Amino acid sequence: xxxxxxxxxxxxxxxxxxxxxxARAMFPVVLKGLFLTIITLGIxxxxxxxxxxxxxxxxxxxxxxxxEYTGRGVELFIGxxxxxxxxxxxxxxxxxxxxxxxxxAAAVAQGLYGFALxxxxxxxLYRARRYRLTRTIWRGVRFxxxxxxxxxxxxxxxxLLLTVLTLGLAYPWMRAGLERYKMTNTWYGDQQGAFSSxxxxxxxxxxxxxxxxIVVIGGPIAFVAGMEATGNIGAxxxxxxxxxxxxxxxxxxxxxxxxxxxxxxxxxxxxxxAAAACDLGNFAFxxxxxxxxxxxxxxxxxxxxxxxxxxxxxYSGGVLEGMSAxxxxxxxxxxxxxxxxxxxxxxxxxxxxxxxxRPIWRKSFESCEIHGLGALMAxxxxxxxxxxxxxxxxxxxxxxxx
Amino acid sequence: xxxxxxxVFFDGLTSRRQDVHVSLEHDxxxxxxxGSRLDGWPYEALRELSAPDGMLRLTRDGGPPLARLEIRDAxxxxxxxxxxxxxxxxxxxxxxxxxxxxxxxxFAVVSLTIFGFFGIPQIxxxxxPMLPWSVDxxxxxxxxxxxxxxxxxxxxxFECGAGSQERPGREALDRLSKRLSDAxxxxxxxxxxxxxxxxxxxxxxxxxxxxxxxxxLQESISGDEVAGVLAHEIGHVAHRDGTRHALAxxxxxxxxxxxxxxxxxxxxxxAIAQAASEASYSREAERDADMYAVGIMKSLGADAKAVxxxxxxxxxxxxxxxxxxxxxxxxxxEADKPGKTDKGASIMDWLSSxxxxxxxxxAIDDAAGDGPTTPLMDAADYLALKRICGPAK
Numbered sequence: 001x002x003x004x005x006x007x008x009x010x011x012x013x014x015x016x017x018x019x020x021x022x023a024r025a026m027f028p029v030v031l032k033g034l035f036l037t038i039i040t041l042g043i044x045x046x047x048x049x050x051x052x053x054x055x056x057x058x059x060x061x062x063x064x065x066x067x068e069y070t071g072r073g074v075e076l077f078i079g080x081x082x083x084x085x086x087x088x089x090x091x092x093x094x095x096x097x098x099x100x101x102x103x104x105a106a107a108v109a110q111g112l113y114g115f116a117l118x119x120x121x122x123x124x125l126y127r128a129r130r131y132r133l134t135r136t137i138w139r140g141v142r143f144x145x146x147x148x149x150x151x152x153x154x155x156x157x158x159x160l161l162l163t164v165l166t167l168g169l170a171y172p173w174m175r176a177g178l179e180r181y182k183m184t185n186t187w188y189g190d191q192q193g194a195f196s197s198x199x200x201x202x203x204x205x206x207x208x209x210x211x212x213x214i215v216v217i218g219g220p221i222a223f224v225a226g227m228e229a230t231g232n233i234g235a236x237x238x239x240x241x242x243x244x245x246x247x248x249x250x251x252x253x254x255x256x257x258x259x260x261x262x263x264x265x266x267x268x269x270x271x272x273x274a275a276a277a278c279d280l281g282n283f284a285f286x287x288x289x290x291x292x293x294x295x296x297x298x299x300x301x302x303x304x305x306x307x308x309x310x311x312x313x314x315y316s317g318g319v320l321e322g323m324s325a326x327x328x329x330x331x332x333x334x335x336x337x338x339x340x341x342x343x344x345x346x347x348x349x350x351x352x353x354x355x356x357x358r359p360i361w362r363k364s365f366e367s368c369e370i371h372g373l374g375a376l377m378a379x380x381x382x383x384x385x386x387x388x389x390x391x392x393x394x395x396x397x398x399x400x401x402x
Numbered sequence: 403x404x405x406x407x408x409x410v411f412f413d414g415l416t417s418r419r420q421d422v423h424v425s426l427e428h429d430x431x432x433x434x435x436x437g438s439r440l441d442g443w444p445y446e447a448l449r450e451l452s453a454p455d456g457m458l459r460l461t462r463d464g465g466p467p468l469a470r471l472e473i474r475d476a477x478x479x480x481x482x483x484x485x486x487x488x489x490x491x492x493x494x495x496x497x498x499x500x501x502x503x504x505x506x507x508x509f510a511v512v513s514l515t516i517f518g519f520f521g522i523p524q525i526x527x528x529x530x531p532m533l534p535w536s537v538d539x540x541x542x543x544x545x546x547x548x549x550x551x552x553x554x555x556x557x558x559x560f561e562c563g564a565g566s567q568e569r570p571g572r573e574a575l576d577r578l579s580k581r582l583s584d585a586x587x588x589x590x591x592x593x594x595x596x597x598x599x600x601x602x603x604x605x606x607x608x609x610x611x612x613x614x615x616x617x618x619l620q621e622s623i624s625g626d627e628v629a630g631v632l633a634h635e636i637g638h639v640a641h642r643d644g645t646r647h648a649l650a651x652x653x654x655x656x657x658x659x660x661x662x663x664x665x666x667x668x669x670x671x672x673a674i675a676q677a678a679s680e681a682s683y684s685r686e687a688e689r690d691a692d693m694y695a696v697g698i699m700k701s702l703g704a705d706a707k708a709v710x711x712x713x714x715x716x717x718x719x720x721x722x723x724x725x726x727x728x729x730x731x732x733x734x735x736e737a738d739k740p741g742k743t744d745k746g747a748s749i750m751d752w753l754s755s756x757x758x759x760x761x762x763x764x765a766i767d768d769a770a771g772d773g774p775t776t777p778l779m780d781a782a783d784y785l786a787l788k789r790i791c792g793p794a795k
Contacts, residue, residue, distance in 0.1 A: 040508065058452055061454075064419075065410070065472075066453070066454050066457070068451065068452070068459070068470075070451075137468055139412050139418075139419055139470075140413065140415075140416075140417065141412075141414075141417040142468060189416070377416065377417055377418065378417040379415065380415050380416065380468065
């Protein structure tokens with residue numbers, strides 16, 4: 001038996017994944033996908049999503065070898081059809097049930113329905129994760145997820161109840177508990193995943209962010225309330241400044257929180273002998289949002305200038321004066337305006353994929369070092385691939401990742 | 403011509419990475435570094451998979467599904483592309499799939515639209531008779547609350563007949579509605595509400611409530627005409643047209659919302675679907691309500707021809723208006739908006755939901771037959787009814 005010619009360094013050193021997908025390469029994929037999605041009234045979205053995932057997976061390199069996404073649009077489409085088949089009678093029942101019942105019974109039914117939907121959402125999230133994992137290939141070996149969707153749904157619901165009862169204090173432990181369930185049920189071939197981060201760690205690491213949030217958001221509100229109580233509300237400008245501080249603080253703190261939580265999460269993840277160590281900066285995600293905001297603003301300015309230019313040209317050409325004589329502008333005008341509006345919306349959505357989703361993906365991977373990858377040798381899992389039922393449900397009740 | 407080069411091989415059974423040599427001979431040969439043969443893939447079985455730029459990622463059709471050969475040597479990749487005949491088989495099929503998908507999606511949208519606008523009303527028609535009448539009543543009460551908030555009314559209560567001057571009108575209307583509802587004998591009580599608005603219209607809500615608008619009352623010339631319109635609306639209640647309509651609208655928006663997903667703004671599409679299905683009842687429903695009204699009027703010994711005369715007269719007057727009416731016609735879509743209560747527009751409302759008046763009058767006259775009739779209301783009652791929303795202006 002030959003000794004495989006593996007690059008020697010990976011046996012001892014840590015490996016940092018790399019993402020090679022450039023904005024320029026992603027833009028055509030996204031623009032074409034969004035365009036087709038719109039003209040097919042949304043049906044193309046399954047193929048569009050698949051193409052975006054292919055781009056993200058294919059360009060992610062771990063230790064010299066690229067990930068591969070083997071999912072297909074038609075699988076998502078079928079998952080969607082199954083979800084429709086299951087959910088339509090459910091919704092129909094929901095629609096008809098209150099008609100048969102009295103007001104109180106209807107209210108109870110509504111509550112039960114909300115509960116069922118919440119449970120179904122968690123179930124779908126877990127099943128969708130299974131679909132994505134079983135379509136993820138690295139070095140010719142598939143990822144896999146064991147565990148049950150309903151088991152996860154019940155766990156998450158009980159945790160949620162506990163979190164509500166403790167006024168959010170149990171939230172870090174909920175995250176840890178659920179991630180532990182997900183990761184210990186994650187497999188790379190025959191190698192089992194594990195999750196070592198704890199709720200206590202998350203609590204202490206995010207405490208500063210929570211306190212900052214309370215100060216930045218709660219402080220000005222308390223101040224304004226105090227001013228109102230003492231009747232000093234007359235000075236309007238400081239109130240506006242305070243509200244602005246609140247809003248800006250919120251915008252900064254949310255991505256900072258996600259970054260801290262991501263670092264905590266990634267540091268706890270391992271598969272077999274390989275474990276991740278993450279050094280994502282606190283402001284890494286914030287910078288992504290800022291970058292997207294900048295690009296979007298720039299595009300907005302260009303569109304504005306273009307619109308102004310066209311308007312000015314029409315005005316100086318005397319077209320508008322001719323138009324005001326008539327009662328209605330010609331139909332062409334409306335069609336052109338509609339098409340313009342449509343295109344601008346399309347480009348904004350595409351910009352988010354290219355300058356929001358892509359850099360978040362890149363930073364998530366490139367901020368992690370993987371130790372012990374050289375010792376990771378997996379045999380192919382024999383468990384069959386999962387279907388896209390979960391993805392379909394997630395799509396039908398309007399949530400779900402990418 | 404390059405026929406050999408290096409590549410990376412994964413056998414699809416373990417995650418072991420093998421640096422191999424590739425030799426393009428009668429098959430694509432995969433060789434170990436020492437030159438011994440590891441595997442041989444026939445050219446027809448080679449399939450290209452999605453890969454990052456600069457890499458040719460191959461698998462063997464029929465082999466382990468996750469076996470991979472990754473060629474990063476551009477010259478070797480080019481040569482492999484040249485000799486493998488069906489490399490792009492799946493890709494061609496996929497681009498074909500894209501076209502197929504676009505085609506079938508459009509087809510699906512068309513057929514769902516047809517299902518939404520024709521199939522769902524059919525289903526609603528089949529389901530409605532199975533529902534208990536309490537369903538209609540609950541719907542009617544909900545619609546009543548909404549309409550009271552939406553309809554533009556004159557000064558005073560929404561419902562006429564409460565004030566001291568209006569009480570005789572209310573009593574006259576009660577007497578009329580008792581006679582009508584006794585004749586109809588529906589399992590739900592009929593409740594006629596005189597609405598303080600200049601709109602020339604009458605409408606039935608599911609399960610009993612009927613709005614009789616003051617505008618229509620003022621256009622009438624006899625008690626039998628008013629009774630005829632009310633009998634027609636009772637017909638809609640008896641046939642449960644409103645309930646069926648609401649069910650169909652709910653079903654349509656449900657189906658469309660599902661298919662479209664949230665990307666293109668499902669809510670907007672749902673609103674459009676609802677607006678479209680809230681247009682008038684079908685012609686059959688109107689004709690059936692007419693015939694029902696004729697039946698009631700005849701059973702009460704009243705002039706059944708009066709069921710259609712008010713409508714016919716309004717149409718005729720509208721024709722005389724000529725050009726003015728045409729302009730109004732353009733505004734038809736806006737006539738429902740609050741504040742738009744001038745009579746022309748309101749008449750158009752009524753007419754637009756009641757087409758083919760001449761035909762209908764002929765059918766009504768046919769069914770009514772000739773014979774002696776006695777008015778349902780005496781002159782004093784009719785006069786009082788006309789003043790139910792206050793003295794004539």
